[in-house]
Structures are given as C-alpha cells and as structure tokens.
C-alpha cells in the first residue's frame with residue numbers, strides 16, 4: 001500500500017511538534033524517518049499509522065484520503081492492513097510466544113488460513129522455532145523484537161510501522177532484525193521505520209529527514 005502524508009502539522013499541548021511534513025512511503029520499500037531527538041519521528045509515524053490525529057494536512061492510502069476516517073474505519077485499517085512494532089513491542093510477558101504471535105489476529109478478528117502451519121513457518125523465519133510454548137518474559141530484547149516481527153508476519157500486514165527497532169540490540173541481533181524487515185519489504189510490504197541507527201538507515205531505500 002502506498003501511504004502518503006501531505007503538509008502534515010501536529011500540535012501537542014499547544015506546541016507545534018510537526019510542521020508541514022510531506023512524505024510518500026511506497027510498497028516494497030523501507031522508508032526511514034530520521035533526524036535529531038525530538039524532531040517528530042515518532043509523532044509522524046503515529047500520524048501515518050492513524051494513531052494520532054493531525055491538525056492540518058492529509059493522509060492518503062493508495063490515493064484515498066483517510067485523514068478523517070471514523071473510529072470504526074481506523075479499527076478496520078489496523079485489523080486488516082497495519083502492524084505496529086512500537087517501543088515497548090506490545091508484548092504480553094505472562095503469555096506464551098505462540099499466544100503473542102497469534103493474539104493480534106485473534107483479538108482483532110482477522111482470519112488467517114492454515115493457522116498452525118503458518119505459525120510454524122513464522123517461528124522458523126524469525127528463529128523462534130521450538131520455543132512457542134515458552135513465556136515471552138524468557139526472551140531477550142532482540143528476541144522480543146523478533147517476536148514482534150513474527151506477529152506482523154503472521155498477521156500478513158501490508159504496512160509495518162516500526163519505532164526504534166534496533167535500540168539496545170547487540171550487533172548480531174541488529175543484523176538479524178534488519179534482514180527480517182528488509183525481507184518483509186521485499187515481499188511488497190510498506191515498511192516505515194523511525195530510527196537513529198545508521199545500519200538500519202542504510203538498509204532503507206528511502207531516507208526522510210523529519211522537520212527539515
């Protein structure tokens with residue numbers, strides 16, 4: 001899916017935190033949102049993911065204006081098309097790895113065919129095979145990152161929104177998650193990633209300076 005932001009402005013608590021931001025994120029590509037701390041990367045990511053309303057400007061998905069989507073329409077977008085890997089990964093520590101991978105789909109009511117076979121495939125892709133019955137609290141930071149990606153792949157999301165995916169990962173895990181995101185994009189998905197990490201930025205086809 002092509003996702004575009006045109007002249008987006010956002011104020012929080014009476015302060016302008018995003019000003020006339022225009023961006024185009026194409027399917028099959030990873031787009032990096034870059035810039036100094038506080039420039040508005042997370043804010044822009046949240047606006048494009050319809051998590052945060054904009055004060056001015058338009059958001060288009062495949063050419064359709066979704067800026068004024070109703071709550072129901074936004075929920076359908078999240079359920080059917082989007083996956084989010086935000087800073088806390090949204091993982092339920094007291095549940096199993098398998099539950100964490102499949103829960104978004106179950107809770108949001110999206111049907112996925114061949115569930116068990118699909119789960120096995122996703123576990124293998126993300127290096128979590130054989131661990132599906134372990135509690136998520138047993139996982140390291142890098143493994144949780146892969147678990148969050150496993151959930152997005154399992155869901156078969158068209159657009160992946162990612163915030164600071166490689167912060168606090170060691171070199172090996174960083175390389176692994178960057179490969180997984182690249183692979184996800186190469187299968188025609190739209191990947192948008194807010195990041196400071198130069199390795200992550202280099203792996204992205206498009207680099208968008210926020211606030212410049």
Ligand SMILES: Nc1ncnc2c1ncn2[C@@H]1O[C@H](COP(=O)(O)OP(=O)(O)OP(=O)(O)O)[C@@H](O)[C@H]1O
Pocket residue numbers: 012013017035036037038039040041042043044194
């Ligand atoms: N809920 C909020 N309440 C008040 N100010 C906020 C809120 N969310 C964001 N801001 C402000 O908006 C500005 C942009 O924040 P944002 O998190 O988008 O920046 P960022 O570029 O992602 O930063 P970093 O690289 O440090 O994560 C910052 O000045 C921040 O303080």
